[in-house]
Amino acid sequence: MTTPTSHNHYDEKLAGVYDRMYPLEFDTGPAVDLLAELTPPRGRILELGVGTGRIALPLAQRGYQVLGLDASEAMLSQLKKADPEGTVEGVLGDFTQTHTGREFDLVSVMINTFFFAVTQEQQLSALRLVREQLAPGGRFLLEAFDPASYHNLQGQEVSFRQLDPGSFMLNTVMVERSLQLLLATHTVVDGGGAPQTTQHVIRYAFPSELDLLARLSGMRLVHRWEDWSKQPYTARSTRHVSVYARDDDPVLSGDGGDGSCDA
Numbered sequence: 001m002t003t004p005t006s007h008n009h010y011d012e013k014l015a016g017v018y019d020r021m022y023p024l025e026f027d028t029g030p031a032v033d034l035l036a037e038l039t040p041p042r043g044r045i046l047e048l049g050v051g052t053g054r055i056a057l058p059l060a061q062r063g064y065q066v067l068g069l070d071a072s073e074a075m076l077s078q079l080k081k082a083d084p085e086g087t088v089e090g091v092l093g094d095f096t097q098t099h100t101g102r103e104f105d106l107v108s109v110m111i112n113t114f115f116f117a118v119t120q121e122q123q124l125s126a127l128r129l130v131r132e133q134l135a136p137g138g139r140f141l142l143e144a145f146d147p148a149s150y151h152n153l154q155g156q157e158v159s160f161r162q163l164d165p166g167s168f169m170l171n172t173v174m175v176e177r178s179l180q181l182l183l184a185t186h187t188v189v190d191g192g193g194a195p196q197t198t199q200h201v202i203r204y205a206f207p208s209e210l211d212l213l214a215r216l217s218g219m220r221l222v223h224r225w226e227d228w229s230k231q232p233y234t235a236r237s238t239r240h241v242s243v244y245a246r247d248d249d250p251v252l253s254g255d256g257g258d259g260s261c262d263a
Helices: 012-021 025-037 056-061 073-082 120-133 207-216
Strands: 044-048 065-070 088-092 104-109 134-145 157-164 167-176 181-189 196-203 219-225 239-246
Touching (some): 025 056, 025 134, 044 056, 044 120, 056 065, 056 088, 065 073, 073 088, 120 134, 120 196, 120 219, 134 207, 207 239
Parallel strands (some): 044 065, 044 104, 065 088
Antiparallel strands (some): 134 239, 157 167, 181 196, 219 239
C-alpha cells in the first residue's frame, strides 16, 4: 500500500447508504448534549465532515449557528435533502486546506473523520486551521477510534452488514502498519443493479500523537473520555472523545499546560 496524496470522500452510492452503514442513533443524543455543554447558548459551531447532518441538525434545532464543511458533494446533497430549510450552512471544502474566514466557539470532527487526512502533514495542517478558526475560549472536540486493535491486524478482516431487508454491505479492512494506513473496501449489493465497490484510505493516529500534533498547532488537551457520557479513558478503551483548547486559554495557565485534563 502506497501513501495516498489526498484524502477520499464518499461517492453518491455510499452517501446514499451512509446512515445505514453507521446506525448511531444510540449515540446521537449524548453527543449532541455534550457538544451543547461545550458551547455557549446560540454559539457558533463548525463541524468538519458534516455528512448527512446527524449531529449538525439537532444542534441547529437547539438554536446554535452551525456551519458544516464536507469534501463530498454527494454528502452535502444528502444534508440538503434532510435540511430543506437550510438551518445548517453546508460548505464544500477540504478541512485540511479550507479556511472559512470565521471564528467558532466549537469546532468538532466526529466518528474517525479526522483520519481521512491521510498523511501526518495533512493532519497537522487540519489542526492548524482549527486553531486559526477557534474563538478565544473555544473548544475543539475530536471523536475517533483507538487504533490499538487495528494496528496489529494481519491480513484482511472481513465483515458483513445488513443495510435493510433488500440490501447488504460487505466490508474488508487491511492495515499498513509502517504508514499507519487502513484500507477499507465497501461492496454494496442491493436490488438496484450490479454490486458497487468503493475503497477509501484513512491514516489513524494514536491519542498521544494527536496530542503532540495539537500542541504543534497551538492547542492543548483539556479532557479525554472514552464516550459521550464522560466515562474515563483507560487502556481498555476502544475509542475516545478528546477536547482541546487554544494554548492561550486561561484554563491552561499556571499548570504547565495540562490544565484540567482528565484523560
